Amino acid sequence: MAEDEWVTGKVGLRVGNVPLDLEMTVPARPVKPHRMLPVFHQMADSFADIGIQAESEAGKHVSCKAKCASCCHQAIPVSEVEAYYIADLVAAMPEPRRTEIVSRFAKTLEHFKTIGWFDDLHSSKAGSMKGAERLVLWYFNEQIPCPFLEDSMCSIYEQRPIACREYLATSPAENCSSPSAEGVRLVGLPIKPSTTMKQLTEGEASKRAGFLLLIMALEIAKKYPETFPEKTGEQWMAEFFGKLTSEPQSVPEAPPQAVRKRPKKRGRHGPKR
Numbered sequence: 001m002a003e004d005e006w007v008t009g010k011v012g013l014r015v016g017n018v019p020l021d022l023e024m025t026v027p028a029r030p031v032k033p034h035r036m037l038p039v040f041h042q043m044a045d046s047f048a049d050i051g052i053q054a055e056s057e058a059g060k061h062v063s064c065k066a067k068c069a070s071c072c073h074q075a076i077p078v079s080e081v082e083a084y085y086i087a088d089l090v091a092a093m094p095e096p097r098r099t100e101i102v103s104r105f106a107k108t109l110e111h112f113k114t115i116g117w118f119d120d121l122h123s124s125k126a127g128s129m130k131g132a133e134r135l136v137l138w139y140f141n142e143q144i145p146c147p148f149l150e151d152s153m154c155s156i157y158e159q160r161p162i163a164c165r166e167y168l169a170t171s172p173a174e175n176c177s178s179p180s181a182e183g184v185r186l187v188g189l190p191i192k193p194s195t196t197m198k199q200l201t202e203g204e205a206s207k208r209a210g211f212l213l214l215i216m217a218l219e220i221a222k223k224y225p226e227t228f229p230e231k232t233g234e235q236w237m238a239e240f241f242g243k244l245t246s247e248p249q250s251v252p253e254a255p256p257q258a259v260r261k262r263p264k265k266r267g268r269h270g271p272k273r
């Protein structure tokens with residue numbers, strides 16, 4: 001896209017006691033929602049930073065570090081748009097990497113189908129808190145890594161799902177190797193964009209497949225052709241903040257204000273884990 005096809009907007013929020021000014025560069029013309037994901041990634045990172053800062057002020061520090069990949073053996077929830085985004089990401093990979101990743105996705109999905117994990121997910125057993133906890137632990141205890149995990153590092157770190165950005169532990173790293181509600185303490189996030197993203201892009205695949213996981217991304221893209229509408233970046237942002245402010249978890253004080261100006265490169269680069 002040419003430079004004049006972007007617009008930069010500013011959003012002023014107050015999250016708890018913390019003022020947060022976000023500057024976001026979004027497409028000026030109508031686009032599918034996956035084009036907005038880098039902006040939502042940036043936002044998720046900013047909200048995570050506020051949570052980390054609050055923990056730090058309370059004397060608690062994030063224990064996640066490079067090559068500690070316990071959380072990459074969990075069932076990772078994704079929004080519908082992230083599922084298509086991941087499928088596109090894999091489709092664009094050069095060979096032989098693409099074939100390798102596609103094969104990992106297929107094997108992982110097949111494994112959880114074969115052991116009956118998805119049967120339980122779609123049964124009434126998953127409806128209760130106890131049933132959901134059991135499913136989470138069952139998935140983790142299978143110790144099947146995320147298809148993108150390589151040498152204990154995320155191979156798509158900059159593009160990783162929002163749920164991965166929100167999972168930050170302050171308990172000792174070794175506790176994550178046997179995650180139970182008692183042993184693992186997570187950073188309390190004031191706002192979770194992952195929840196809003198799910199609502200923003202809930203479409204045909206969510207209706208048919210129900211709860212979406214990262215490992216289902218390629219199958220979803222194959223089974224249900226993507227049918228998202230196109231909207232301008234400003235429209236997507238307005239919708240996102242509209243949903244965010246209607247959730248009890250969020251406490252923005254002011255509505256987003258778009259300010260047109262020349263685009264600026266965005267980006268946040270953290271260490272791989």
Ligand code: SF4
Pocket residue numbers: 071072073076146147148149150153154155156157160161164
């Ligand atoms: S996408 Fe990356 S961070 Fe998320 S579970 Fe997979 S390997 Fe881990």
